[in-house]
Amino acid sequence: GAGVSQSPRYKVAKRGQDVALRCDPISGHVSLFWYQQALGQGPEFLTYFQNEAQLDKSGLPSDRFFAERPEGSVSTLKIQRTQQEDSAVYLCASSFSSGTSGAGLSYEQYFGPGTRLTVT
Amino acid sequence: AQSVTQLGSHVSVSEGALVLLRCNYSSSVPPYLFWYVQYPNQGLQLLLKYTTGATLVKGINGFEAEFKKSETSFHLTKPSAHMSDAAEYFCAVSDDNAGGTSYGKLTFGQGTILTVHP
Numbered sequence: 001g002a003g004v005s006q007s008p009r010y011k012v013a014k015r016g017q018d019v020a021l022r023c024d025p026i027s028g029h030v031s032l033f034w035y036q037q038a039l040g041q042g043p044e045f046l047t048y049f050q051n052e053a054q055l056d057k058s059g060l061p062s063d064r065f066f067a068e069r070p071e072g073s074v075s076t077l078k079i080q081r082t083q084q085e086d087s088a089v090y091l092c093a094s095s096f097s098s099g100t101s102g103a104g105l106s107y108e109q110y111f112g113p114g115t116r117l118t119v120t
Numbered sequence: 121a122q123s124v125t126q127l128g129s130h131v132s133v134s135e136g137a138l139v140l141l142r143c144n145y146s147s148s149v150p151p152y153l154f155w156y157v158q159y160p161n162q163g164l165q166l167l168l169k170y171t172t173g174a175t176l177v178k179g180i181n182g183f184e185a186e187f188k189k190s191e192t193s194f195h196l197t198k199p200s201a202h203m204s205d206a207a208e209y210f211c212a213v214s215d216d217n218a219g220g221t222s223y224g225k226l227t228f229g230q231g232t233i234l235t236v237h238p
C-alpha cells in the first residue's frame with residue numbers, strides 16, 4: 001500500500017517482557033517520527049529520524065526505550081522490561097521533509113494506524 | 121516550549137448544526153498550526169494546516185480554521201455537521217527549535233471528541 005504501516009496492530013505483553021514495534025514509512029520519506037498516545041490524551045513526541053540518523057530522542061521516557069532505523073526506511077521501536085505505564089498506542093509518522101527549517105516545517109506528516117500495547 | 125490547549129474534551133452537536141472546536145496555542149515564534157482527525161482504530165489524518173499567508177484556511181470535508189494571532193487561537197469550524205464527522209479531533213503546532221534546524225515535531229492538544237446526533 002501507499003500509506004504508513006505498523007505491526008503488530010495489537011500487542012499484549014506481560015510486565016517485564018521486551019517488545020518490538022515496527023514501522024514501514026512511505027517510500028522515499030526522509031523523516032520518521034514516533035509518538036506515544038496514552039488513553040484519552042493527545043500523541044506525545046518520542047523520537048525523530050532523518051534517514052538513518054536519530055536526531056532527536058528527547059521524548060523517550062526512559063532508557064528502556066530504544067529506536068532504530070538502520071537503512072533509513074523501516075524503523076523499530078523497542079521497549080525493554082515493559083511496565084504497566086508503557087500501555088499506550090504507539091504512532092509512527094513519516095514526512096517528505098528533509099528537516100530543514102522554514103519549508104520543512106509545513107510538510108504533512110502521514111500517520112500509521114498505530115500499535116496498541118497493553119502491559120498486564 | 122510550545123503548548124496547545126483544546127477547550128472541551130467532548131462536543132456534541134445535532135446533524136446540520138454548526139461545529140466549533142476550540143484551540144489555543146502558545147509559541148514564542150510564528151507557529152505552523154494543524155488540525156488532525158482520528159477515527160476509531162485509525163491513524164491521524166490531516167484536515168488542514170496554517171503556515172503563512174491567508175489566515176482563513178480551508179481543509180477537507182468542509183472544515184475550515186482561522187488563525188488569529190492576537191488571540192493565539194486556531195479554532196476549527198464546519199457550517200453543517202454530518203454523522204460521518206463523529207471522531208476525535210486534535211490541534212497541533214510545529215516545533216520552533218530556535219537553537220538550530222527545526223524538523224516539524226508536533227505538539228498536540230489533548231483532543232476533542234465530536235459526537236453528532238441525528
